[in-house]
Amino acid sequence: MSDQPSEGETPRRLNSLEDRNAVVESALDKAIKRGDFDDLPGLGKPLTGLHGSSDPDWWIKQKMDNEGINGVAPAAFQLRKENAVLDDTIDAFTSESDVRDYLAGFNARVREAVMDLREGPPVFTPPRDVEKEVRAWRLRRSHRTTKTDSAEVAPPSSGQPSTPSSDRPRSDGGPEAVDGDAGSGGSPRRWWHFFRR
Template sequence: MTEEQPPRRIGSIQDRNAIVESALDKAIRRGDFENLPGLGKPLTGLHNSEDPDWWIKQKMEREELSGVAPAAFQLRKENAVLEDTLDAFSKEADVRDYLASFNARVREAVMDLREGPPVFTPPRKVDEEIIAWRQRREARHETQNPHRAPTAEQPPRRWWRRRRS
């Protein structure tokens, strides 16, 4: 079987084994299994734990992975920093898209009947969040640029007005 041919249908377990063996032989010839990290070292924790998921937990600690928690925990954490996340956006359309995505994930987690803690995170009201985002943005803009705000005594200067002498 050459690499240009489409894969053939697997009819029996012997066919599967032959395909797997062939793929492994090709990978060995290419050197895909040379210089792998941990080569020749025993697996740690193999016989020390009753937890069947010990290896994935160990991998997550070693790789410092996060964000692999039940949806209820992820959504609760995301909800806690949602205003800061929204404030990072500069366009209203981006805020609306993010809120739509957040609400879709909340609805999906509520409807998911698999195991896990219940979801108490409510969906956000998009229009109310947009109004709050605008207010925070305007307040931030005013504190960062106080000299730009026109006062009642001094109207803003227009660039098209010519000075008369």
């Protein structure tokens, strides 16, 4: 049986299952003779995962692991996950236009998932109000900048006082001052120190 019909000849119709099987077998035999299957990865090795797994989708999960494919999930799950970290995501942006663009894209994906009539879990993720989210982004951004500005202004504390209390002289020239004494200028004595005498 020839694969290619001659120019004047019409292609042969494959009406029966036997005819189709014959064409497939001949194509496979020719490919084996050409050596098309000689350098395939895993040649001569048993297939892993055939036994000991009750998961019917083991092969697609294994393929996804081997190919490094991730993020393939129904839109409802992806949007729910994206919605959970949306504030952190937009906080990484430095310009308001980037925040607005991202929120517009997020809302478009939510609307598209809601309108999708294919099978899958329902989408409960609501679209975000762009103006409200931008105001919240500005507020969080201003809090971060004021915190960093105040941290730059305040001197760093080293955990140890700059002058120990035993090295500080009294202001009246007498013996060394103890924390809480009148002329010491140090911190007031703690309430539990009064009971230690």
